[in-house]
Amino acid sequence: MLKLTVTGRDTTAVRHTLKRLQELAADKPADVQVIQTPEPDPGSCHLVVGVRAEHERPTSLENAGVDVWAPETGGGSDGVRELWQRRIVPFATNLTQRKRAPRRQRVVLADPDPSWAQQAARLMDRLTLAMGVRAHRIDHIGSTSVPGMFAKDIIDLQVVVDDLQTAVACAAASHRAGFVHVVGPFYGIDRHGTHHDEQVAVDADPGRSANVHFHPVSSPIWREMLLLRDWLRANQSHRDEYAALKRTVAEQVDHDVNAYSLDKMPWISQALARAENWAREGPRRDISSNTA
Structure with a gap:
């Protein structure tokens, strides 16, 4: 099971993102557990999702503890859904199936x-x-x-x-x-x-x-x-x-x-x-x- 948690200075944005992730997990079942922790420990989960308010710049300390920043949502877009589909679900599927993520074979x-x-x-x-x-x-x-x-x-x-x-x-x-x-x-x-x-x-x-x-x-x-x-x-x-x-x-x-x-x-x-x-x-x- 993929374990992920959400962190950020804007508590309202964090709560919104947690709720959205939990809704997605319920609507489209995947082997994902969304963990709520006051101070995310990167060692205890597989992915730390950072959330920031619009135009907020993350500090270097925050960057050190975040694997991916949730895309900003606006103009009718759903950045959390995009993150869910693009990274979280494939990660969970690969982990469950013991399958490596795709990787290019040419050197870049x-x-x-x-x-x-x-x-x-x-x-x-x-x-x-x-x-x-x-x-x-x-x-x-x-x-x-x-x-x-x-x-x-x-x-x-x-x-x-x-x-x-x-x-x-x-x-x-x-x-x-x-x-x-x-x-x-x-x-x-x-x-x-x-x-x-x-x-x-x-x-x-x-x-x-x-x-x-x-x-x-x-x-x-x-x-x-x-x-x-x-x-x-x-x-x-x-x-x-x-x-x-x-x-x-x-x-x-x-x-x-x-x-x-x-x-x-x-x-x-x-x-x-x-x-x-x-x-x-x-x-x-x-x-x-x-x-x-």
Whole structure:
């Protein structure tokens, strides 16, 4: 069941939106539960709908806790119904049927989005609740985790667990956080070209593409992902170099998303060697701590 809640500073608008959603749920039955909470906790539901009065601008704090803003209603339009039909019902249907949301197979790079970090944080809150003590750590990885980086508009997350068997169980349990376990085989490739098994879950939400990679703690992949992320965060020239590569590879018309990923691997392997030197020579970060 999809659980959603509504939040906003305008209590009248919030009550109206809650009532409208409840009416839609009653008129057109879907596996959706509308939760009323004074302070929505992103970890306890699958979708937080923000409501604002006409011409009201949301604050950065509000943006941090909202997945989607309800469209303004006016001129005879019904923004809540549009949101219900466009995102909420498909999300609920995908979740019930254990079906991944549709996703383009061609690479499209998006401009850097400052909200990617906030979006990732909400998804990690949900995963934290679903994983419990089985997760050693949960991190935001990939290009959307590097401020200022061009990227596919897909949030990549990483969950580190005891072993591959636990990874399978956690990938299945990610359903409670709004994800769908995709049966592989899947693997990550380390800087030496060795394949390491992993489990993967993806979004059921058609409005927020995301991948969740579940790695055993013995796999070198999770540490390499964090090292590459932190190395890119630390130096503009590294980001520029990687961005140029990404644009070049993405422009190859015969490439799908899998070819795009594979073609970047030689550069990534070489970059990881540089990143290791950077980590040894500079102030050492402790990547054993659970930080995004």
